[in-house]
Amino acid sequence: MKNISPLSGRGLLRGALGAAAAAAMLSAAAVRAQEPVQPIEAAKVADPARVELGKKLWFDPRLSRSGFISCNSCHNLSTGGADNLKTSIGDKWQKGPINSPTVLNSSLNLAQFWDGRAKDLKEQAGGPIANPGEMAFTHDLAVDMLRSIPQYVAEFRQVFGNDRLGISEVTAAIAAFEETLVTPNARFDRWLKGDMKAINEQELRGYQLFKASGCVACHNGPNLGGNSFQKMGLVEAYKTDNPAEGRSAVTGNDAERFNFKVPTLRNVELTYPYFHDGAADTLAEAVDTMGKIQLGKTFTPVENRDIVAFLKTLTGDQPQLTLPILPPSSDTTKRPQPFE
Amino acid sequence: MKNISPLSGRGLLRGALGAAAAAAMLSAAAVRAQEPVQPIEAAKVADPARVELGKKLWFDPRLSRSGFISCNSCHNLSTGGADNLKTSIGDKWQKGPINSPTVLNSSLNLAQFWDGRAKDLKEQAGGPIANPGEMAFTHDLAVDMLRSIPQYVAEFRQVFGNDRLGISEVTAAIAAFEETLVTPNARFDRWLKGDMKAINEQELRGYQLFKASGCVACHNGPNLGGNSFQKMGLVEAYKTDNPAEGRSAVTGNDAERFNFKVPTLRNVELTYPYFHDGAADTLAEAVDTMGKIQLGKTFTPVENRDIVAFLKTLTGDQPQLTLPILPPSSDTTKRPQPFE
Structure with missing residues (x-):
């Protein structure tokens, strides 16, 4: 595996950037600032x-x-x-x-x-x-x-x-x-921070394609999503038996029908099945469907695998939790009656 | 609260013991050896x-x-x-x-x-x-x-x-x-090991009564139970809608009908409700019922409270566990269909 700099993923944007900006990109901090995805930081616990x-x-x-x-x-x-x-x-x-x-x-x-x-x-x-x-x-x-x-x-x-x-x-x-349940230190975040070995060539190709294809239009920011409502079935209607209407049920605005909060792609390797109806069992299936109905694009099997490989770099450090010991009920605590 | 030596709980047996034995009891180890309950030790993890x-x-x-x-x-x-x-x-x-x-x-x-x-x-x-x-x-x-x-x-x-x-x-x-899920260091165990301040007078009275009343005939050993099968309803029939037949269902021996494994009293403060049918919501109720149907004895409210106080000294250190992070399913893992 070759060492790959964050810079090599940016060829698509290079034409749009002046020489001064290109020079600034040599610093990892600048790369980070210009990418549409930002690293997640560990939670600061105030209390x-x-x-x-x-x-x-x-x-x-x-x-x-x-x-x-x-x-x-x-x-x-x-x-x-x-x-x-x-x-x-x-x-x-x-x-x-x-x-x-x-x-x-x-x-x-x-x-x-x-x-x-x-x-x-x-x-x-x-x-x-x-x-x-x-x-x-x-x-x-x-x-x-x-x-x-x-x-x-x-x-x-x-x-x-x-x-x-x-x-x-x-x-x-x-x-x-x-608020403490954040997952810093994903391989992709380490790459964003300048660790060129943190992701491999295939994963980088996946990220480039993720950006170039327009996935990043909705899945951006530190959470790769979660920061906008978007229509499920933008280019092609999404077929589902699930009756959820999305945002319009909250706002009463029919124009927002089937608008859902864009799900985060952080730890997406762990959060199958996908979509609001859980219809996609695998990342490959989810990427394929998203390409078709949101972008009007059919990813080739190789492209699909590259994007999936990139998505798996988004798995961060999972919270390390000591299982709590719960205080016992008292004699006056009402006992649950689960079968009534 | 007075400091109470493990010895003061042994008045009931004193008459039966010779002078030499009484002298030996001055060592905590000897006390431990003679009590019908033994401390639990931390698990040794081999692998x-x-x-x-x-x-x-x-x-x-x-x-x-x-x-x-x-x-x-x-x-x-x-x-x-x-x-x-x-x-x-x-x-x-x-x-x-x-x-x-x-x-x-x-x-x-x-x-x-x-x-x-x-x-x-x-x-x-x-x-x-x-x-x-x-x-x-x-x-x-x-x-x-x-x-x-x-x-x-x-x-x-x-x-x-x-x-x-x-x-x-x-x-x-x-x-x-x-096998690692043991709960050492209960206050009662610390008392057994010679820490005279680990339990108070009421709790000690409860232990004495627990022994003198015969509870200890079944609830003994390090787990205060778990080491024998006994009939539920020895003196008076136990009324329950629960159809469980107990040991006879395993052995085919009708004489063992309603024989159940004696439950441990370790951490009993946490494991409500009690009995094989879960019919007793509180320790007070469980102690009352046990007295009547196993021992033919009606504990006074004070006696009941003393025994309950003793039972609460059996709560040991709960296992401190880091919640495991489970490996994700692969694309070939069959997905559960809980509603089919």
């Missing part, structure tokens, strides 16, 4: 106690009606922050309406959920708890549960400095934990 | 790579038909190695037949499952994977899944030194991981 509390809540199945489903059930941190199912399994084995998006790097998204109906992670975190098809609890019952457990009461008091223990504190703690 | 592989399998939901249920779903290591439900939730939300026993310290049991139908952890581990009401997979499909994932294939080869990757290797790795 470790809040994060630790959020981690407990994240793994606590008692936030569900059944006592069986936790945040981690559908956003499994052992499997790329998703569940690798077409659509998730909810309370009483209900079939979820849409593919579970990864929690990894979700703090970088412009909004949460496929249709962006939650403005941030805190707002998102309350959704599944009370969704009858997901955790099927209520915010009041979730808070009652937590208030019945002395260790939780003490920990909330310590973190928030008061005795309010409401859904706002619960979602704030979960969001604080989620 | 860390095998344990690490077993940990991955433990947390891998792809060992279930649905891709949703892992070993950890019902033996959750965040919640005392159990699921805190009366009976577990299986594939398609099926209601399990019996309360999920804790995996913690299960290596100390004489056999596995409530009825002891598996002779050891390795034999046990294959059960839930193929049980149609639990993970609902087959051993062949589980092995096919693992063989389709290059990282798993490489890891099995490294651990076992060969290319057999069958259910025997899968269960051996899971068992190796489970």
Whole structure:
């Protein structure tokens, strides 16, 4: 394998750049600034106690009606922050309406959920708890549960400095934990930072093609997506049985029908199956479909493999988490009745 | 709180002991040797790579038909190695037949499952994977899944030194991981080892009563149980809707009807609800019922509280585990179809 400089991926843009700019590109920092993708940096933890509390809540199945489903059930941190199912399994084995998006790097998204109906992670975190098809609890019952457990009461008091223990504190703690779930140090990021050996020739060809073909029009920024809503089926209609309407369901604007938040491509190797309906089982299939319906382009098998090879360089360091030990229920904690 | 020596708990036996024996009891080691309960020691890990592989399998939901249920779903290591439900939730939300026993310290049991139908952890581990009401997979499909994932294939080869990757290797790795799930350093163990301040007066009274009342006849040894089968409802019949017949279902011997493996009392504060049918929600209720149906004894409220206080000293150090990152499925890995 040859050593490849970040510069060699930039031939396509060279014509558009003046001599001064080309010279500036010799520094890795300049390369980074000009690429449409930026590296992800490790999370800065401002309040470790809040994060630790959020981690407990994240793994606590008692936030569900059944006592069986936790945040981690559908956003499994052992499997790329998703569940690798077409659509998730909810309370009483209900079939979820849409593919579970990864929690990894979700703090970088412009909004949460496929249709962006939650403005941030805190707002998102309350959704599944009370969704009858997901955790099927209520915010009041979730808070009652937590208030019945002395260790939780003490920990909330310590973190928030008061005795309010409401859904706002619960979602704030979960969001604080989620904000730590970033995945720096992907091979591609190391390449962006100037490590010429971090990706190989095929992967670089894939990146060049990814840019030249227009994938990067939507999948850009540090999260390679997550920063805009775009129509699924721009050039050719996307065929699916999934009834999700996307952004129009939130805005009421019919022009935004089938507009979805562009999913991140970070760790995409881990977050199969793909698309809001989970219809694409493999990266090869996803790249093929995206080429056709978004770009009006049929990638050759070699091109497809090159892009897939590039996409696999986006797998970053997964969060290293110590599994939390949850405080036990007290005698007054209401016991879940999952079969009622 | 007064400092209390392990010796002060032994008044009941004092009359039966000669002067020489009484003198010997002045050493902590001698106390330990004479108590009917022994401390648990930390696990010695002979083969860390095998344990690490077993940990991955433990947390891998792809060992279930649905891709949703892992070993950890019902033996959750965040919640005392159990699921805190009366009976577990299986594939398609099926209601399990019996309360999920804790995996913690299960290596100390004489056999596995409530009825002891598996002779050891390795034999046990294959059960839930193929049980149609639990993970609902087959051993062949589980092995096919693992063989389709290059990282798993490489890891099995490294651990076992060969290319057999069958259910025997899968269960051996899971068992190796489970053997590490012991919980040393409970306050009661520290007391057993001579730390007189490790338990308080009430807890010591509880232990004395636990011994004097006969609880210790079945709940003894390092695991305070797990080492014999005993009839549920020895003095008075136990009323339950649960159809489990216990040991007789394994041996065919009708005299062993309603004989169950005595559950461990280690970490019992965390493993509610109690009994094979999960009918007792609280320790107070469990102690009350046990007194009546096993010992023909009605504990006073104070006695009950003392025993419960003692039982809570049995919570040991919970395993500190780094959540494993699972190798992704390959393009050839069969995708789960949980709703079919």
